[in-house]
Amino acid sequence: MLTSMTGFGKSLVKFNDLIIETEVKSLNSRYLELSFKMPKSLTQKEFEIRELVKSKLSRGKVFVAIYISRDSSSKTNSYIDSEGLEKAVGILTELKQKLNIKTALKIENLISFQNLYLTDTAIDEENEFKYIQQAIIEAIEDMNLMRKKEGSELEIDLNKRVNTIEESLKFVENSNPEFIKLYFEKLKERAKQLTTDLVDNPDRLNMELALISEKYDVTEECVRLHSHISQFRETMNNGNEAGRRLNFLCQEMNREANTINSKSISSDIIYSGIAIKDELEKIREQIQNIE
Numbered sequence: 001m002l003t004s005m006t007g008f009g010k011s012l013v014k015f016n017d018l019i020i021e022t023e024v025k026s027l028n029s030r031y032l033e034l035s036f037k038m039p040k041s042l043t044q045k046e047f048e049i050r051e052l053v054k055s056k057l058s059r060g061k062v063f064v065a066i067y068i069s070r071d072s073s074s075k076t077n078s079y080i081d082s083e084g085l086e087k088a089v090g091i092l093t094e095l096k097q098k099l100n101i102k103t104a105l106k107i108e109n110l111i112s113f114q115n116l117y118l119t120d121t122a123i124d125e126e127n128e129f130k131y132i133q134q135a136i137i138e139a140i141e142d143m144n145l146m147r148k149k150e151g152s153e154l155e156i157d158l159n160k161r162v163n164t165i166e167e168s169l170k171f172v173e174n175s176n177p178e179f180i181k182l183y184f185e186k187l188k189e190r191a192k193q194l195t196t197d198l199v200d201n202p203d204r205l206n207m208e209l210a211l212i213s214e215k216y217d218v219t220e221e222c223v224r225l226h227s228h229i230s231q232f233r234e235t236m237n238n239g240n241e242a243g244r245r246l247n248f249l250c251q252e253m254n255r256e257a258n259t260i261n262s263k264s265i266s267s268d269i270i271y272s273g274i275a276i277k278d279e280l281e282k283i284r285e286q287i288q289n290i291e
């Protein structure tokens with residue numbers, strides 16, 4: 001079953017007076033890109049949260065928002081943020097110095113800055129963080145339900161398109177012998193005409209045959225591909241902001257491989273061209289990580 005990279009999920013987990021609301025949104029991306037919005041009290045836990053999300057998702061541009069609050073009916077719904085308290089004291093001390101105020105700091109002075117150090121988002125890491133992890137997992141699971149549903153719809157659409165391709169392919173397979181026969185008859189008539197003129201103009205026969213064979217000659221494409229490979233290696237060795245140039249060269253090499261395949265009448269050469277394109281695709285994926 002296919003899974004879409006686009007989805008949205010949310011969860012609500014409560015423990016005692018702690019209320020945790022989590023939202024997870026995912027968009028299309030070649031790799032896994034994570035962004036977080038969370039209370040300052042979770043800053044030290046960001047690495048653990050990031051690793052948790054990475055263990056559940058493999059691709060997508062993912063946004064995780066975590067909101068923490070305390071039940072308003074709780075008697076202990078406010079907590080002192082030590083870092084914020086130090087910041088408030090620092091601000092007041094700096095104001096005293098700039099305004100040349102001699103009186104000592106008082107509690108009532110700090111009350112005016114309570115938004116800096118009083119919070120209802122502080123958590124007990126030992127007992128409460130596991131519920132935050134639970135909320136994240138539940139939100140991801142909720143999002144994955146949407147992603148799977150959209151994936152199943154994509155699968156239906158893709159199957160329709162594959163069926164259409166198969167129908168076109170059957171037409172090509174059934175019609176190809178007839179077209180080959182017609183092309184052969186035309187070439188035979190052309191050859192007869194050239195043979196008739198051979199005594200008077202042998203150079204013309206060689207020229208016409210050369211033009212026909214040139215349609216299937218891939219020498220120029222091979223030369224250009226060798227040149228691109230050489231530049232690719234040179235760019236890797238230089239290493240200065242090589243990503244964009246390597247990506248461009250990869251596109252040019254892919255263009256030559258496509259032309260080789262389109263011009264070739266040899267199955268062995270076509271298989272080689274496919275192998276080149278397969279390697280180029282793997283290279284292109286790796287290049288995305290290069291600056």
